Amino acid sequence: MPPLLPSSTRRWHPGRDRHAVRHLPQPPRAGADPHRPRSVVVVGGGIAGLAASSVLAEQGVHVTLVEREDTLGGRVRSWPLGDGRTMSRGFHAFFRQYYNLRALLRRTDPAQRHLVAVPDYPLQLAGGHRDSFARIPRTPPFGMAAFVARSPSFTARDLAEVDVRRALDLLEVDFPATFRELDGTSASEVLDRLRFPAKARHLALEVFARSFFAHPDEFSGAELVAMFHSYFLGSAEGLLFDVPDDDYDQVLWAPLGRYLTSLGAEVRTGTAVTSLAEDGDGVLVGVDGAELRADAVVLATDQRPLQQLVAGAPWIGDEPWRERVASLRSAPSFAVWRMWLDRPCAPGTLPFLGTSGFPGGLDNVTMVHTFEETARRWAARTGGSVVELHAYAVGLPTGVDPHAERSRTSAPDEVTLRRELRASLSTLHPELDGAQVLAEEWLLRDDCALVGTGPWDERLEVETPDPRVVLAGDGLRCDLPVALMERATTTGFQAANALLARWGRTGEDVWSVPVRGLLA
Template identity: 50%
Template sequence: MTRGHRLPPGALDRQAVCVPASPGASRVTGTPPSTAVVGGGIAGLAAAVALAERGVRVALFEREATLGGRLAGWSTRLADGSPATMSRGFHAFFRQYYNLRALLRRTDPHLERLTPLPDYPLWHADGMRDSFRRVPRTPPWSAMGFALTSPSFTVRDLPGMNARAALPLMDVRVPEVYDRLDSVSAHDLLASIRFPEAAHHLAFEVFSRSFFADPRRLSAAEMALMFHIYFLGSAEGLLFDVPNDPFPAALWDPLRDYLENLGVDLHLSAPVDRISPAPDGGFDLDTGAHTHRYDTCVLALDTGGLQQLSRSSPGLADEDWYARIARLRTAPAFLVSRLWLDRPVAADRAGFLGTSGYDNLDNVSVLERWEHEAHNWSRRTGGSVVELHAYALGDTTDRETAQQRLIGQLHRVYPETRAARVVDARHEWRADCPLFPVDGYADRPTVRTSNPSLMVAGDLVRTGLPVALMERAATSGMLAANALLAQWRLRGHELWTVPSRGRNAVLRKLAGRGAAGR
């Protein structure tokens, strides 16, 4: 990896790191090789784009009727007769997501379909409030600025903190961070540092629950990596952008057109039941109705989908690969409730609010603040479109009770909603996000498998790069494509990441001394 004088479009961090493209021809000559991409989420779309741009014959198989995976959207009709687009909920497009944003630039060069939110406020039920709007972008001033301006930190708290325990956060490196911290839970690491209780809940727990998991079950390595990506390792800041239309219109419909123009064969509503290695090389994909032959394959599936397909498809890779896939785990269920209210929330309410201490409520979005469809409905009716998220719910959670509790917490956070009538509501229950448990890193698949013709992509994959969440999905899809392109002597695609190690020399030195002293 290199740090060049240039940066990816739109980047502000001069220490962003380039992963150079492998050399080769810019496009296939002669008969093109073929690749089946199984899964139409971010990872699969990234792989399909990267391969098709080099002239590879690509077919993409998606079990749902729409592209986007966990960011898909679908049409619905409200009780008042209005058409609307429902999805699985709010996603933040951080400025550090260089490779995801590069994917979106294929159809939106200036990212005009993304809108910046002016703040990322955090509220605790005890009345404490935090914000990232005025926090400096550049580390370590970002961390110092947050601590100095945050009510969750006070001078009296500092003597009680364990600075030595915090040193691993100062110099996060991938994959070394997993060697150091994967055997510890995020909760226990924070407890050992003895952060003030308010800061523990208001800042760090909000971040850790972005992985849809209880901090007691989440690997501390994943939390430390996230702290590096968004805070101490990047100068892009904590603010983010959001699509200004529903996901299909803003993101996936244009990308679908782009893929079709590249000649990609799209198979929607086409789950792959089985993949069989062909005797003469390549793979036969069975969709029930048809069997298709391809030279190579990229599996870009969620945890459950990957496990199910691997069980029905023996012989794809070695036995160790199958054993590790079988041990993967899915994060607990989460709930997304979207409410169409007959009156507006207060004008000063943020577009997005992170919460802690409000029972099962993790965040609140007011969609008309940025999304055109919601804004138009709000203008026409005088109401608001509000979305509520509840993460890491128990397996025995009663759904109706949880939905009502969530709405009750909205009334606590935004009291003006108590008087609002719910014109319509949609409640999405899902349990398909990867869990990154303590001591789970070794079981996560890598992009490459023991079969050089088979690759794996997705946010569950080990990439060896400092990326997470949607950015890990996009990056892994590009890495899977690059690995195949290199076999055909075709040029790969350049990637970018935040710095791959702690960026401050003094903090790195302190972290090194702390590690040596343990």
């Protein structure tokens, strides 16, 4: 058994905030034999699958982790391009509030040396002002007050029109009750009720809602309020974040894969799970034409593979639960365009710039070479730069040839989108206008779950009607105020904990920002 992690002690805190909450795993079930050998197949090698696999393997469970792609990390994976360059699905911010994700990464990088701080991530409004998160106090609510006082997005007249009573509601949150109270309410409706200043909506909608690849009218208002609480009003971790110092696979996920192997787990990449069948009190998992028998299975897949596996396994759950699985919706497609340019960006350019209102729906510009070592070496060798453009919730159909000829009267397509995104880059970085593209990678994907406005209690959660099957992933209901990569990790831990408790074993501590607001 590996040595206990710091999270097993009561005095240790995972971050700066002394009010962070430690959530103990459920106690081992009485009468279960903790020494009986157990085996689990984890379907999906993304963050949720890696989290579940780590906790299970550390407790002596034999784990087989199956991932259909050639590298681990799921939607935060990266992969080599064969010529010294790498590609990923886009930029991700590792916030200091991501306690559980950081606990997972500490297994291979205890000092977090591979996460480097970003000095600022300004938000640029097209044709307007720029907001900054640098030098904002960390302690709530002083951080939010200082940001509002400094931000050009808020004027005295705007603030006078805010509904103060509803604004104070943001300090009275109490999760998970707040999630339920906002059933059926969109992010746009939450801001309408607050009479949130029009000029400041890009701070709430473009940054938060679109980070879920969702249109604000379809994005959950409860999730928006939870993020207000986690980043602005309920946590002392601050508003800045860290980024990996090289590509995701090299510094994050491949080391975790090796860690799992050292614990006796079997890691299979480039392999798809095709079926699930019950076998007495166990499960048969179809992999590469063979069947693996296990005591349980963790389904930590994207939404569509989950739906396909459940549809082919009528023994899992009752009809209402299966209908909930079948009715899951995907968020609109998003685009990531990474370009290796023959010119450098201007000296002092920040790694990340959030944007709003620019042509092409540009959401951010990332200067990859300013923090990823592999990209930095390429830029130093060529004298160029590695620039990535993100457009979330573009809503274009996937699988379309971006170079195909289009009618001028046709609806906006990938060709138009790329043209507009490049024009936006020239506006923001005139020094790159006309730069030659030495290499490029274009991704258009629509495989993220839609975090919609439906009833909180009808969302899928970690445990299913069948004790042999648990779920994990960022699209699930989690009663803690966590989201995105942190929700993936948290539900991965919770999935492992649910199985371990049934088998008489102790699981992993879970941490979160305070679950109640300052005035709750």
